[in-house]
Amino acid sequence: MTQSLPTLDSFRAILRDLPDPDAAAVQAAMARNGQLTKPPGALGRLEDLAIWMAGWQGTDRPHVDAPQVIVFAGNHGVTARGVSAFPAAVTEQMVLNFRAGGAAINQLARCFGARMDVHALSLELPTADFTIQPAMTEAELLEALQTGWDAVDPASDLLVTGEMGIGNTTSAAALAHAICGGVPADWVGRGTGVDDAGLALKAQVVAEGVALHAQARADGIEALRCLGGRELAAMAGAILRARHLRIPVLLDGFICTAAAASLDAAKPGALDHCLAAHVSAESGHAPLLAHLGKAPILSLGLRLGEGSGAALAIGVIKGAVACHSGMATFAEAGVSEG
Numbered sequence: 001m002t003q004s005l006p007t008l009d010s011f012r013a014i015l016r017d018l019p020d021p022d023a024a025a026v027q028a029a030m031a032r033n034g035q036l037t038k039p040p041g042a043l044g045r046l047e048d049l050a051i052w053m054a055g056w057q058g059t060d061r062p063h064v065d066a067p068q069v070i071v072f073a074g075n076h077g078v079t080a081r082g083v084s085a086f087p088a089a090v091t092e093q094m095v096l097n098f099r100a101g102g103a104a105i106n107q108l109a110r111c112f113g114a115r116m117d118v119h120a121l122s123l124e125l126p127t128a129d130f131t132i133q134p135a136m137t138e139a140e141l142l143e144a145l146q147t148g149w150d151a152v153d154p155a156s157d158l159l160v161t162g163e164m165g166i167g168n169t170t171s172a173a174a175l176a177h178a179i180c181g182g183v184p185a186d187w188v189g190r191g192t193g194v195d196d197a198g199l200a201l202k203a204q205v206v207a208e209g210v211a212l213h214a215q216a217r218a219d220g221i222e223a224l225r226c227l228g229g230r231e232l233a234a235m236a237g238a239i240l241r242a243r244h245l246r247i248p249v250l251l252d253g254f255i256c257t258a259a260a261a262s263l264d265a266a267k268p269g270a271l272d273h274c275l276a277a278h279v280s281a282e283s284g285h286a287p288l289l290a291h292l293g294k295a296p297i298l299s300l301g302l303r304l305g306e307g308s309g310a311a312l313a314i315g316v317i318k319g320a321v322a323c324h325s326g327m328a329t330f331a332e333a334g335v336s337e338g
């Protein structure tokens, strides 16, 4: 049975009391890593990734047998300002495509053996335009956080949170600006492909929204409510649930990372169980990852969302744990150590 989040305070209380990785498992995995049949360090970052997985899974033989991809979809009132190259109707159309198996994420999840779930969050009820009022009420935020919380399969051993939401790069840029500072131009990008005028409009919209909700800058959860969206809140709920269950998480692109950053802002260290799967071509993503102190695993110029970059990185993590958990030691293989 999943825990219910009756109030935002209960969500904040969970955020204050987070489990840490298993230090003994990290030590054991480091010792094992030093005995495997390879020159020390020859598997590069794969070695660090496997040891990191060992800590969160509490074993010196980490595994990826049951990865889960969850795609959350939401609609955004701020699309009325003309901030996307595509109409808002595409959010629901893509949800149908996800359910029919026709999107990129369907192919990638299948490629890497992941279960995939799709949650559409009140698509008929877009969030409010955040340049006029908070995007969500407290009740709406809570409902979206709970959807994300409940969506995580406790039996999964690696989680990808992805999203679909026309207009959500503007919402994510506003959230990133509120949390990290700088100027709007640092955080807005071309999203689905807006031109220069569209980019300038996005910066203006972000400036208006962050000025209107200036009080939210001091509180990541309030920033998520005022500037985020339902799919961003659901990703935050899922990421926190994964931490509660000590399931490692692969963060996807700019929108996913902005949602995650709201947890980090509310509780530094809240994303210790998360890896940056890739750096998106959306221009705000690299500085946002730098703010979080996370080095991306992949850099492929993706700017799709849906969890696509993170799904690809499942393959890298699978490779890392396969080597770590399956290789012979020097003693077992009778190979001379240097």
Ligand SMILES: O=C(O)c1ccc[n+]([C@@H]2O[C@H](COP(=O)([O-])O)[C@@H](O)[C@H]2O)c1
Pocket: 083, 084, 085, 086, 163, 164, 165, 166, 167, 168, 169, 170, 190, 191, 192, 193, 194, 252, 253, 254, 255, 256, 280, 281, 282, 285, 302, 303, 304, 305, 306
């Ligand atoms: O993941 C990313 O970094 C990313 C970068 C640009 C666009 N997207 C996707 O494109 C949509 C948002 O773009 P836009 O232009 O409507 O704000 C949304 O469905 C995202 O999944 C995603």
Ligand SMILES: Cc1cc2nc[nH]c2cc1C
Pocket: 086, 090, 094, 163, 164, 165, 192, 304, 305, 306
């Ligand atoms: C077609 C399309 C697919 C997407 N997938 C994620 N965001 C998207 C935005 C568009 C426009």
